[in-house]
Amino acid sequence: MKKNNPEEDSLLIHRAQKGDTGAFNFLMTKYYPRVYASLFAFTKSKEDSEDLAQQTFIKVWKKINSFRGDSAFFTWVYRIAINLAKNHVVSSNYKKDKINISSDAIEMDFASHANPETDLMHSQSLFKVRSFINSLPETLRTAFTLRESDGLSYEEIALITDTPIGTVRSRIFRAREGVLEFISQESTNEK
Amino acid sequence: MKNNDINEKLSALYDGELDEAEINSVLDALSSDESLQKKLSHYALMSSALNINEGNVQPIKPKNRFNSNFWFSNGITAAASVLLTIVFINFDTINFSRLGPDNEAANRLNLAINSKEAKDIASLSEENLVDHVLKVINNPEFMSSNNSDIDLRNVGFNTKGQSNSQYIKGKESFRLRLEKKNLGINKVRYWKHGNKMIYLVPLADGRVLTLYGNLNSKSAIEIAEVIDK
Numbered sequence: 257m258k259k260n261n262p263e264e265d266s267l268l269i270h271r272a273q274k275g276d277t278g279a280f281n282f283l284m285t286k287y288y289p290r291v292y293a294s295l296f297a298f299t300k301s302k303e304d305s306e307d308l309a310q311q312t313f314i315k316v317w318k319k320i321n322s323f324r325g326d327s328a329f330f331t332w333v334y335r336i337a338i339n340l341a342k343n344h345v346v347s348s349n350y351k352k353d354k355i356n357i358s359s360d361a362i363e364m365d366f367a368s369h370a371n372p373e374t375d376l377m378h379s380q381s382l383f384k385v386r387s388f389i390n391s392l393p394e395t396l397r398t399a400f401t402l403r404e405s406d407g408l409s410y411e412e413i414a415l416i417t418d419t420p421i422g423t424v425r426s427r428i429f430r431a432r433e434g435v436l437e438f439i440s441q442e443s444t445n446e447k
Numbered sequence: 448m449k450n451n452d453i454n455e456k457l458s459a460l461y462d463g464e465l466d467e468a469e470i471n472s473v474l475d476a477l478s479s480d481e482s483l484q485k486k487l488s489h490y491a492l493m494s495s496a497l498n499i500n501e502g503n504v505q506p507i508k509p510k511n512r513f514n515s516n517f518w519f520s521n522g523i524t525a526a527a528s529v530l531l532t533i534v535f536i537n538f539d540t541i542n543f544s545r546l547g548p549d550n551e552a553a554n555r556l557n558l559a560i561n562s563k564e565a566k567d568i569a570s571l572s573e574e575n576l577v578d579h580v581l582k583v584i585n586n587p588e589f590m591s592s593n594n595s596d597i598d599l600r601n602v603g604f605n606t607k608g609q610s611n612s613q614y615i616k617g618k619e620s621f622r623l624r625l626e627k628k629n630l631g632i633n634k635v636r637y638w639k640h641g642n643k644m645i646y647l648v649p650l651a652d653g654r655v656l657t658l659y660g661n662l663n664s665k666s667a668i669e670i671a672e673v674i675d676k
Contacts, residue, residue: 287491293495404493436489
């Protein structure tokens, strides 16, 4: 499980707090997929997830000066997103605000939304990506995995692998390039 | 060589590991280099893919839709939401060319975040209300915690139970709760959960009445009127 480092992105956050839209755009692009995925896990609707993700980042932008860094930035963003999602679950299903309701009031579903079929489809392709990562040279795989899966800092990875930080940075970059290349090739091959 | 250098810096910035002195160069390059913008988006998707719990990602049919209403974010992130799911479902649906950035995105960002619509959305907060409803549903004690022996016999409801927390009339039964704060509502809200109803009724004195149980709307109004007097 990737850990969330409160210090991560602190420079970009600080810039965004000063109104730097470039820095905020960077953060938004970085966290959009995770926010979207979290919202989708909650709503099971792509349209709702997109709408809520928009609302989340609008709210993040509006409230970014209240972010104190007590938690990781994503934790803070996630909290905003899920609060909006909870709000959405309640209010979107129950837009009738009049007291003269009919007896066929709308059901509120608080149950789990597990979907075994889609989970299976998902895991099959994810397996390919993970298999490729396992096939990377050990030095790249180790640095990349410690960063992406374990959330370690470059310094921590450098200590663990007894490698200069610059080398860690380079290995992680090369691993990323390799994964993207693999995905691109897979995409081409399947066409 | 130069490309690799900026790409590696982007990777480092993505990890929050770039010195402040180097950030400017990456952000500047990002603002004008579409390939860098794509790469950043791909890094984000990759991270999500590798860290997400299986089951969190669901299939989404790819559509050539750069939603014009997606006014806040840029083209990359709009497409990213689609690509994220496609990557795991079927590689043949990936079309990286669709991840081209919207050149107007940066300008639209500034306009969007200052628009009335954005401000309206941002100020929309029903978090307290949601938390309240979830407590009503999930915590039985919550509905008995501040019941102050309200007499509803003149509308036909008698109390039941040691704490007199449940009111019954024929097939109707419910518990009630009064909030001193208004929870941000100014009109009646209601939900159905299972076979029970939840009514939140704002009272004239600023309090909010919560009714939870097998209760029709007519009875809910009568009860609110009694308590409101």
